Amino acid sequence: MVLSAQTQLIDGLNALTAGLILLTAFGMVATRQVQGVLRFFIVQSLFLAASSFLIGFNRDSIHLIALGVITIGAKVVAIPLVLKRTLPDELYERREINQVINIPVSLLLALLLAIAAEFIVSPLVGISTDPVVHVNLPIGLAGILIGAYSLVARREAIPQLVGILAMENGAFFAGVAIASDLPLIAEFAIAIDVILIAVVIGVLTRDITRTVGTTEAATMSELKEEPHLWR
Amino acid sequence: MALMAALCLPLFAALLCWIKPLRGFAWVVTVTSLSLAFAMAVFTASRVLEYGVAVGIPQWFEADALSILVILLVSFVCSVAAIFAGGYMHHGSQQSRRLWWFYCNYNLLVFALIVVPACASPNLAWVGVELVTLFSILLVGFEGTPTALEAAWKMAILTIMGAPISLLGFFVLYWAYHMGGGGSLETWRGLSTSAAAMSPNLLKFSFLLVFVGFGAKVGLAPMHTWLPDAHSQAPTPICAVLSGIKTTVPLYAILRLLSIVLSSSEARIGNWMIIIGLFSVGIAALLLLQVRDYKRMFAYSTVEHMGIILAAAGFATREGASGAVAQLMNHSITKSLCFYSAGAVLIVLGTRQIQDVRGLFKLSPFAGAALLLCSLAIAGAPPFPIFLSEFSILSAGLRSGHNVAVVVLATLIVIAFVAIFLQVNRMLFGDPEPASTSAAVPRSVRTAILIAAVPVVVLGVYIPGPVHSLITLAAQQLGGH
Numbered sequence A: 001m002v003l004s005a006q007t008q009l010i011d012g013l014n015a016l017t018a019g020l021i022l023l024t025a026f027g028m029v030a031t032r033q034v035q036g037v038l039r040f041f042i043v044q045s046l047f048l049a050a051s052s053f054l055i056g057f058n059r060d061s062i063h064l065i066a067l068g069v070i071t072i073g074a075k076v077v078a079i080p081l082v083l084k085r086t087l088p089d090e091l092y093e094r095r096e097i098n099q100v101i102n103i104p105v106s107l108l109l110a111l112l113l114a115i116a117a118e119f120i121v122s123p124l125v126g127i128s129t130d131p132v133v134h135v136n137l138p139i140g141l142a143g144i145l146i147g148a149y150s151l152v153a154r155r156e157a158i159p160q161l162v163g164i165l166a167m168e169n170g171a172f173f174a175g176v177a178i179a180s181d182l183p184l185i186a187e188f189a190i191a192i193d194v195i196l197i198a199v200v201i202g203v204l205t206r207d208i209t210r211t212v213g214t215t216e217a218a219t220m221s222e223l224k225e226e227p228h229l230w231r
Numbered sequence B: 001m002a003l004m005a006a007l008c009l010p011l012f013a014a015l016l017c018w019i020k021p022l023r024g025f026a027w028v029v030t031v032t033s034l035s036l037a038f039a040m041a042v043f044t045a046s047r048v049l050e051y052g053v054a055v056g057i058p059q060w061f062e063a064d065a066l067s068i069l070v071i072l073l074v075s076f077v078c079s080v081a082a083i084f085a086g087g088y089m090h091h092g093s094q095q096s097r098r099l100w101w102f103y104c105n106y107n108l109l110v111f112a113l114i115v116v117p118a119c120a121s122p123n124l125a126w127v128g129v130e131l132v133t134l135f136s137i138l139l140v141g142f143e144g145t146p147t148a149l150e151a152a153w154k155m156a157i158l159t160i161m162g163a164p165i166s167l168l169g170f171f172v173l174y175w176a177y178h179m180g181g182g183g184s185l186e187t188w189r190g191l192s193t194s195a196a197a198m199s200p201n202l203l204k205f206s207f208l209l210v211f212v213g214f215g216a217k218v219g220l221a222p223m224h225t226w227l228p229d230a231h232s233q234a235p236t237p238i239c240a241v242l243s244g245i246k247t248t249v250p251l252y253a254i255l256r257l258l259s260i261v262l263s264s265s266e267a268r269i270g271n272w273m274i275i276i277g278l279f280s281v282g283i284a285a286l287l288l289l290q291v292r293d294y295k296r297m298f299a300y301s302t303v304e305h306m307g308i309i310l311a312a313a314g315f316a317t318r319e320g321a322s323g324a325v326a327q328l329m330n331h332s333i334t335k336s337l338c339f340y341s342a343g344a345v346l347i348v349l350g351t352r353q354i355q356d357v358r359g360l361f362k363l364s365p366f367a368g369a370a371l372l373l374c375s376l377a378i379a380g381a382p383p384f385p386i387f388l389s390e391f392s393i394l395s396a397g398l399r400s401g402h403n404v405a406v407v408v409l410a411t412l413i414v415i416a417f418v419a420i421f422l423q424v425n426r427m428l429f430g431d432p433e434p435a436s437t438s439a440a441v442p443r444s445v446r447t448a449i450l451i452a453a454v455p456v457v458v459l460g461v462y463i464p465g466p467v468h469s470l471i472t473l474a475a476q477q478l479g480g481h
Helices: A002-030 A034-058 A062-086 A103-125 A131-153 A157-178 A184-211 B002-018 B020-051 B065-092 B096-118 B122-140 B146-160 B162-179 B188-193 B200-218 B226-233 B236-246 B248-264 B268-289 B294-314 B318-349 B365-379 B385-399 B403-428 B443-461 B465-477
Strands: B054-057 B061-063
Touching: A002 A034, A002 A103, A002 A131, A002 A157, A034 A062, A034 A131, A034 A157, A062 A157, A062 A184, A103 A131, A103 B200, A131 A157, A131 B162, A157 A184, A157 B146, A157 B162, A184 B122, A184 B146, A184 B162, B002 B020, B002 B054, B002 B061, B002 B065, B002 B096, B020 B054, B020 B065, B020 B096, B020 B465, B061 B065, B061 B096, B065 B096, B065 B236, B065 B248, B065 B318, B065 B443, B065 B465, B096 B122, B096 B236, B096 B248, B122 B146, B122 B162, B122 B200, B122 B236, B122 B248, B146 B162, B146 B200, B146 B226, B162 B188, B162 B200, B188 B248, B200 B248, B200 B268, B226 B236, B226 B294, B236 B248, B236 B294, B236 B318, B248 B268, B248 B294, B248 B318, B268 B294, B268 B403, B294 B318, B294 B365, B294 B385, B294 B403, B318 B365, B318 B385, B318 B443, B318 B465, B365 B385, B365 B403, B365 B443, B385 B403, B385 B443
Parallel strands: none
Antiparallel strands: B054 B061
């Protein structure tokens, strides 16, 4: 009986982190400051690690505990460090003035995406009776969709990168629930891969700022499809 | 063991290129190690033909007929492209001081390309596909010009965005595998044996996510927009690898997963694949008609061929699968030859615009002959291998009752054929503009073109026994009934 109460408590706490992860995803959509977006991402990664610890404790899975540690190492420590080293400081102090869609509408769209995610997975989660799956899969998918949206709507390089990384967080948040005993090597390789994404985009952004002088993706439009078909 | 050697040689070569005293020999190191890797792949292929599977590390690195075919293609195309790079990069690159960095990165790319087919586990294959994307992004932007960086940026955003989506797809696949009572280690083989026990809904959802994520990397329309940019701006040896192999490798993963999904649930997914494939072929055929840059022309032709392969796999029959595998192979060897020829033309004339190229035969008979040969081969004229595989795909479609799809596909192939010929015709014949100056084709570029032309010419008239049985075995792996 005591054990079941503990399980329930942990499931409740996991649901709380799920809510907080969704909230940080909204926060990334609503923030104009480049530095602020990055901070929201770090906080979100901490919640992801927390969820991984909680479920790992509940299922007695050393894998998930290790995954939580890997998440903190990769996303809270390594990625901000990598970005700090490759990118010039002035990029962090930027504010995005011209977003494609303004913030209130963006938030509304993000909300709609979250609801859509719930609907997409609702026929699937019935397969499992584990409450964790019912929480993590829809929220994870919502994280992916909202990240993809901010990738499309953003124009500065770093917020776009953070959009990709936030999508990765969403995938992992679903992953800790549904693929909890994935071999550790695979998870480690995935973490390395995420760091490499930050390195590659960081280097590319640095090169672009040096040669083109801007990191607003929208101003780069030298290359086009063959004009007279699409005009 | 040979499999592990083929896998580790490029990694070792990357390390050697990075060591300072050896940086001057980066080209020699790269060509040697990649040719050795090809030899290892050939040896592994002989083992696969004998025993059905070659094992590097059990449960982790294993190669069956389909994966060894892809490994053979990767090592062949990449070693020839490395030979080509010798003359091309020293001739045209603005960055000749950083060439060691180019070769280091190139070797890492080859390593990642071999990892994907060599992995027995789908999750590690995902890691491999992502590494391929990341290493190729830096190579696309290698020249550092604003347009090259823009192409690299577009490619980065569009293709890396697919990474988390397909990652969730693989997580769901793992979940389905476990709910269906699979063992602790998930392998492609284990997946296909327990496909019947898995929940069809989960499988479909996972396939959808992986398809969206990897489809962008393959360059299927409407997610193809990065492809012509990257393939026109990257250094030409990289274009050959990107178009010939880098698009094929994620497609390999899609085909593997598709065969599992098709064997578990009804054939509706197959029909969707035919529709999406035909859409890509159609978009590419229309864009081919009015392309202005000959490197972009070959890039659109890649979109076309990816669509054809996907549609062939969508027929869900054994014949369709063997057509798809043959087309995959023929596209890789032919398309890399196309880019080598395009590179030769670029060296001779220094322009990428089709309208600025006239009378190529008179300016450089070698580049002209190469361009004529490769465009006949890529457009699918007899007696070249692509003609054979396209023909077998069309007949497989008719036999499985997809008559409408076959008619549409045949029409679009003919449109693409005519389009490529109109463009190439303008470049090859006529009199050169009097002002145009021409440079000589470097020796290593000639060598690469001659080597790459051998399989394109031979496989059209004679398919050696081992190659034929490799294709048949690979088609069996893709299933179909």
